[in-house]
Every structure is written in C-alpha cells, then in structure tokens.
Amino acid sequence: MAVPKTAALPLGDAPTRGWRFHSRAGRCWQPGRCGSRRVRRLEGLSGSCMPGAADGSGGRGEPKRRTRQGATAIKSRNHRRQGEERPMSTQKVALVTGAGSGVGRAVALALAEAGYDVALSGRRPEPLQAVAAAIEAKGRRALAQPTDIGDEASVAELFRRLEETFGRLDVLFNNAGIGAPPVELDELPVATWKAVVDTNLTGAFLCTQGAFRLMKKQQPRGGRIINNGSISAHVPRPFSAPYTATKHAITGLTRSTSLDGRAHDIACGQVDIGNAATDMTVRMQAGVPQPDGSTRPEPTMDAKHVADAVVYMASLPLDANVQFMTVMATKMPFIGRG
Template sequence: MGEIALMATTGDRFSGRTALVTGGGSGIGRAVALAFAAEGARVVVAGRRPEPLKETVALIEERGGAALAAPADVSRSGDAEALVAAAVDHFGSLDVAVNNAGVFRGGVPLADLPEADWHEQLAVNVTGVHLALQAEIRRMRTQPTGGAIVTVSSNFGVHTTAPGAAAYAATKAAVTALSRGAALDHIRDGVRINVVSPGATATPMSLRAGETDADRAERARATLPLGRVSATEEIAAAVLYLASDAAASVVGTDLLVDSGASL
C-alpha cells in the first residue's frame, strides 16, 4: 500500500519549499518525510538516532528528492535551535515543520508507572514540542511567506484514552492545547499551526505486548468502527493537507485520523 499511496500523491504542492520533520527516522515521521519529498519539498529529517535518519534520506534520494539528516534531541533548546538553523543554512528557508517526535511509556496502571517514564514522556512529548515550536516560529515569522506547522498529537488525550495510557494521554492533551494556543498567538505573524491526532496506526507503537501484525489486524476488525488501523501514508496525507495552501484558512484545528476509535 505504501508505494501505491506515494505514487498517487506525487505532485508539486511543496515545490521550492523546505519541510522539517522531527521523528523522521521511522513510522509516521518517515511516511510524512517521503510524502513531502514526493510533492517537491526539500526535506530535513530529525531524530535522536542517526542511522534511521540516513535510511529515510536514502529513500528520498532514490526517488530523486533532496533531503538532509539532522540528528537532534528536541527536548534540548540548543538542539531545537540548531535544527532550524541547519535547515535554513542547507536549503535557504523553513517553510513547513512537522513536530512528530514522541515516545510512549506505559502499559501499566498509572500508580505503577516508573517516575523516569513519566519524565521522559514529558521531556520528549511536551517540552520537545514546546521548544521546537519556539525555534520554528521565531524563524518563520521573519520570512515574508511565513510558514505552516503541523504537530502530531494523538487521539489519546483530548479525545479518548485507554488502560495503561494515562500519562501518555496527559502529555498528548498538553501537546494539543499547546499547539492550538500557539496557533492563536502567531497566526498574525504569518505562521499557521494545526494538529493531526492519529489513532492506532500500522507502526510498532500500536502493537500490544507479544502481538503480531496479524493479531493487531484481527483486534482492529473487532474493535475499531472502520475495522482496521490507519496506514502511515494516511496520516501523512492529513499532515500534508494541513500544511498545504488548500488549508490556508484552517488555523488551530485538531484533525482526528483514528479509524473512528473515539466515536
């Protein structure tokens, strides 16, 4: 399905623009990076581990695109600022940013969650988005064309939750509120900010302990209104819509893509 989806979305909506994708080494982040490249963007992929980033860049370059791997930990303000600077230095602008980096630590009741897991989720999911937003907005508001930012949150948080996910849901609710507040603060600066909230997606994060892809598919058929989890390319399509000129009057929205799970 991945190749079909990428071929179907090939175009030039983002030709001449630079897109930054955090958490771009795998899963949703990689799908988003590939989709932007297929639409003509120059793509900067960021994450804490260099090797997966290099793999994403190689996939983009194999398809004739331009990309840069930029290892960074966005929970550190210096890294977030350096990441934006690298995008501008290498490609000349920062037109789109997708704040996708996130971690899930849970699967146990809240009372049994290790304190370190709580702090890690806060650091990456909330502080990381806060620092990335600050660095991105500070650059975009200096550009005549402004910019568009999409934060990847979750249907866990504002919309629903599940056993063993209380802390994660709390961080994602914060991410949604933070992004919507920033949207109001900075739309007059020419920076348009929105949120995509995925549900269960075809990535390892949605697999339960000991579960295979086939097991997950069977569970989804029984529990999700749509009867299946989302493909990463479907999340990418939502991100690209919100970042595109077609969504020029969409500000501060939270777009659910969750197979109907939160209905």
C-alpha cells in the same frame, strides 16, 4: 511556467525561479549576480548583461529579438558563485521530527513526493540516513540531523543546520513522541513521566519556538506547523497517564500557537491519529487493555493515509487552516471508548 520561444513575455508573467531580468537600457537589475554564461532571450529588446557583470560572455549573448515589453530574461545554469549572497529561495522546505520510522517516515516521503525539500530529525542516525537517501532518490534535497528533541541546545543546532542548508522553513510536522509501559498510576516512576513529557511536549514546544523564529524573519514570511496529537488527546487508554497528559497538552499548544501565529502569517493545526500501523502499534495485534478490563486486538491502518492527510493540511494557502483533523482505523474501538 512554460513560455513559448515566440511568445512576448510581460513582466508580470515572467517565470521567477532561476531567471534574472534586464532593463531596456540593458543593465542587469541584479548586477554581479547573474553568473550566466549563456543568455536565453524571450523576444528581449536589450542585450546581455553589461560588461563586467560576471556573465562570462563579454556582453555578446545571443542574437537580439524585439518585444513591446522591452524585457529580457536570462537563465543561468550556475547563477550563484562561491561567496555571493544566497538569493531568496522559492523552494518549499519541511521539517519532520521523529522521521526515521513510522508516521514520521511516511510523512517525510510524502512531502518529498509533493515537491518539498525535507529536513529530518530523530534519535538514530541510521534510519534518518535511509529516509534521506529515499528522498534524494525522488530528486529532492534532504538533511538528516540526529536530535535529542527534549534538549534545548540539540534543537537549536537542528534549526541552525536547517537554516544554513535551506534558508527557510515552510512546514514543521511535530511528530516525535514516545509512550510508557502500561502500569498502574501509583507504580509509574517519576523518571518515566519526565521522559515522556520531555519528548512529547517539551520537544514539540522547542521545535515550535525554533520554527516561529525562522518563519517570522524569512521572506516570504510565515509558514505552517502541524502537530501530531493522537486520539489520546480526546480520551485515554487504560494505564497511559503520561502519554495522555502530553497529548492533551499538545492540543493546548496547538491552540496557543494558532492564536499567537496570526500576526506573523503562521498557521497551526493538529492531526489526531488512531492506530496507524507502526512499530509502536505492533503490540495491538496481540491485544491491548480495554476500558472494560479485557484485552483485545485492535485494527490498524496504513501510515500512508496519515501522510496523505498531513500533505493536504500542508498544501493549503496560509489564509486557510485545518485546525483539527482525526484520522483513524475505521473499526478501532474509539467512538464510545471509556
């Protein structure tokens, strides 16, 4: 919050980010952690940091200004020196899986626009680095971490790096997913089935588990998990058993996560997406199988519309939740499908 130079500064109204407060006696409430070279007073009663508080000013500060509240706020350009304890962060952090392209990329960029620092995971390093560079160009921090989302050790390393870099997690968008070739059910290789399940379902579970562990212990506690469901969580497309089964299972994971997260201030919702224009939906222009046996092209929508919906879900306070949301191309053959 902006504070005029002449305004009195009640303790309850003080800006919190990057400020340190001093008592009437002039003693720092966080001694040894100010690191301030320059004291900026807002009608403060007391002096600068006590001598030896590593403020680099020898306790001189700037000329005193009095206030009835008797508090002085100081702002440091470099308030944390090497080796000091990391102060509690108020900057919000999001993790997006499958962030290198498509919906994941659109959501990651939209969250950065909304003020989040963003951790990115995906299979290919190059697209992740490109998205990270775009986020940093917006003035936000980014972490690009190539991850095998279906591998427990790889996901554990993702969350280790995330906590090491940002210290907390406010929003997880479980987005990573793959499909399978449209073949008859009895011709589907078991290896293909397992690959889809490992990525779409096990990957979402492992990331949810990692998010739970961090969100439960961080301060402020809690956070939000948003799962990418798909309209296939409602009704299937022809020859899509692995994808459809995992998306129905994601709905169950969403419900269980929402229930189990209540005690820890962890909210969970699901966005079911229909025909967002991505690399996965390019084939729709040439035509895809329909329930009546025909093959027809289908309309798509800009993935930015999905990103806007996810940012809205993420923006809610933790005492409110969008449990399920469907965002789809208006004219796609979904209603009445099957």
